[in-house]
Amino acid sequence: MTRKGRRAGRPRLVVHAVTEWKQATTEADPRATWITVSPRVGFVVSKAVGNAVVRHRVTRRLRHLAMARLGTLRPGTTLVVRALPPAAAATSAELGQDLDAAFRRLHLAVDDNGGEA
Template sequence: MLPAQNRMTRSTEFGATVSRGTRAGQPDLVVYCLRSDHTEDTGPRIGLVVSKAVGNAVARHQVSRRLRHVARAVLPELGPADRVVIRALPGSRRAISPRLEQELRTALQRIRTRNGASS
């Protein structure tokens, strides 16, 4: 489970991250990352988007749980002002957690490379 201070909850935050953030696609995920302008933030925030295209409610909840677990593993690698939205694609329903984690790490590395950040 993601700690409360690291959860993205406002739709405006989701919208800004998706529309203005850098995008990196993977076979089972699409990751958007945006560095926030707010300096009072206590840490990175992560949001999940798991649509009905992934499957029924049970499948979507399973994917959400896996993604929250995977996202928690990459929290130490994110900067305090980072905003990340992870959008699950239909293939994520059949993907195992280590594969999802590897795809998330690869996407974040691509975004860092594009943005010229070394961390």
């Protein structure tokens, strides 16, 4: 993902992103057609962030923030959000600001008309 994707670093997290299209064929139409997959997100929270309780708290916060933003992403977008040690002391609002800033830097958001936001 990191070879063909992009990344944006913030003080408390790093977002890696790649947009992929998958090729599929059907029996009715043997010609290859391109389909998109729904946006998806994964999280990496290492032991450097804190003990298990702290890591799970950070993961829960990031999951909630990311799920609220998935609808604004292009189809086929795959994200990996890597939490850095300062994320342990951050509030949900601060993590949300970092996530939004990373999305803007990566030009991930799509407006209602299908164009870039």
